[in-house]
Amino acid sequence: MTTIMAISAGLSQPSSTRMLADRLAAEVKADHTETVELREYAHDITDHLLTRFANARLRPVLRRLADADGLILVTPVFTASFSGLFKSFLDIVEPDALQGKPVLIGATGGTERHSLVLEHALRPVLTYLRAVVLPTAVYAASADWGNDTDLSRRIARAAGELAAEVARRPAVGRVDPFADPVPFTDLLADISGRTDHD
Amino acid sequence: MTSLIILSGSPSVTSRTGALSDHLATRLRGDGHTASVVRVRDLPAEPLLHADSTHPKIAEVADAIAGAHGVVVASPVYKAAYSGVLKLLLDLLPQFALAGKVVLPVVTGGTPAHVLAIDYALRPVLSSLGADHIVPGWFVLDRHVEPLPGDARLDQRAAEDLYPIVDAFSEVVRGRHALAVA
Numbered sequence: 001m002t003t004i005m006a007i008s009a010g011l012s013q014p015s016s017t018r019m020l021a022d023r024l025a026a027e028v029k030a031d032h033t034e035t036v037e038l039r040e041y042a043h044d045i046t047d048h049l050l051t052r053f054a055n056a057r058l059r060p061v062l063r064r065l066a067d068a069d070g071l072i073l074v075t076p077v078f079t080a081s082f083s084g085l086f087k088s089f090l091d092i093v094e095p096d097a098l099q100g101k102p103v104l105i106g107a108t109g110g111t112e113r114h115s116l117v118l119e120h121a122l123r124p125v126l127t128y129l130r131a132v133v134l135p136t137a138v139y140a141a142s143a144d145w146g147n148d149t150d151l152s153r154r155i156a157r158a159a160g161e162l163a164a165e166v167a168r169r170p171a172v173g174r175v176d177p178f179a180d181p182v183p184f185t186d187l188l189a190d191i192s193g194r195t196d197h198d
Numbered sequence: 199m200t201s202l203i204i205l206s207g208s209p210s211v212t213s214r215t216g217a218l219s220d221h222l223a224t225r226l227r228g229d230g231h232t233a234s235v236v237r238v239r240d241l242p243a244e245p246l247l248h249a250d251s252t253h254p255k256i257a258e259v260a261d262a263i264a265g266a267h268g269v270v271v272a273s274p275v276y277k278a279a280y281s282g283v284l285k286l287l288l289d290l291l292p293q294f295a296l297a298g299k300v301v302l303p304v305v306t307g308g309t310p311a312h313v314l315a316i317d318y319a320l321r322p323v324l325s326s327l328g329a330d331h332i333v334p335g336w337f338v339l340d341r342h343v344e345p346l347p348g349d350a351r352l353d354q355r356a357a358e359d360l361y362p363i364v365d366a367f368s369e370v371v372r373g374r375h376a377l378a379v380a
Contacts, residue, residue, distance in 0.1 A: 080314060080317065111310070112309075112310050112311045113310045113311070113313035113314070113337075114313070114314060115311035115312070115313075115314070116278060116311070116312060116313070116314035116315060116318055117314060119278060119318075120314060120318035120319070121318075139311070
C-alpha cells in the first residue's frame with residue numbers, strides 16, 4: 001500500500017497551486033493520496049516557528065508526511081522564489097523527515113519566465129534535506145491552464161518518475177511501538193529475579 | 199571618456215549573442231562611451247582550456263577589463279545557465295576583476311522559461327568577481343535577434359524592453375565616473 005502526500009503552498013482560493021498538486025497526485029495513481037493545503041495550517045506553522053513545538057493540529061500532518069512513501073511539493077512563485085509559507089513549512093519539518101524520500105517538486109506562476117525557480121531555489125533546499133528529488137520538476141504558468149500546452153505531458157512524466165521511484169523502494173510504513181511487546185511472563189521473570197526488596 | 203568592454207560568451211560563429219553584443223556596442227558608443235567587444239571564441243583555445251592567464255591574448259583582455267569603467271557580460275543560455283566558454287574566460291581573470299565596475303548581464307535564449315538564469319546563475323558569478331554594481335540585466339529571445347554583419351536587427355518589442363536597460367547601465371557608468379573625477 002503506497003501513500004502519496006501532496007503539499008500545496010497556494011494562498012488563493014481557488015488556487016492553481018492546489019490544482020497542480022491535485023493533478024500530479026492523481027497521475028501518480030497511488031493506493032492512498034492526500035493533498036494538504038498549507039494555508040489551512042498557516043497559524044499552526046507560525047506557532048511552531050515561535051514555540052518550536054507542533055500543536056495538536058499540526059502534529060498529525062507532520063506524522064503523515066514522515067510516513068508517506070512519496071511527496072509532491074508545490075509552491076507558488078513569489079518574488080522569483082518559493083513562498084514564505086512554503087519555506088516556513090520546510091523549516092518546521094524534522095531535519096530527517098525527508099531523508100531518502102522521493103519528492104516531486106512543482107511551482108506555479110503568472111509567467112513562464114520564473115520556471116527556473118524549481119531548479120535554483122526548490123531543488124537545493126530539498127537536496128539539503130537529503131530528499132530524493134526527481135529529475136522532472138513541473139512548472140505551470142497561467143498560460144498553461146486551459147490551453148493546449150505540454151503541461152499534461154510534463155505532469156505525466158513527473159508523476160511516472162515518482163511512481164517508479166516509490167515502487168522500487170520498500171514501503172516506509174510507521175514503526176508501531178506496540179507491535180512487538182515484551183511478553184508479560186518475561187517482565188514477571190525479570191521482577192522475580194530482583195533481590196533489592198529482600 | 200568612459201570605456202566599456204562587452205564580453206560575448208558564445209562559442210558559435212553566427213552567434214546571436216555576438217550580434218547582439220555588436221549592436222549594444224554601437225548603441226553605447228552613440229551614448230558617448232568607448233566600447234569594444236571581446237568574443238571569447240576568438241581567443242586562443244589552448245590557454246583558455248589550460249587556465250593560462252599569462253598568455254598575451256588573455257592578459258590583453260584582463261588588462262582591457264581592468265581599465266574599463268563598465269562591463270557588459272553577454273551569454274547564451276546553455277543547459278539553464280551561462281555558457282562554459284564564458285566561464286573559461288571569467289575563470290582566468292583576477293579574483294576581483296570586476297571590482298569598482300558597473301556590470302550589465304545580458305542573456306539570450308530560446309525560451310523565456312530560462313530567464314532566471316541571469317539572476318540565479320550569472321549574477322552570483324559576477325558578484326564573486328567583486329562587481330561594485332550589477333545593474334538589472336535582460337533576457338533576449340533568440341528569435342528576436344537577427345544577426346547582420348557587425349550588428350543585429352532586434353525585434354521592435356524586444357528593443358523597446360532592452361534599450362531602457364542598456365541606457366540605465368550607460369547612465370550609471372557615466373554617473374559613477376563623474377563622481378570619481380569630481
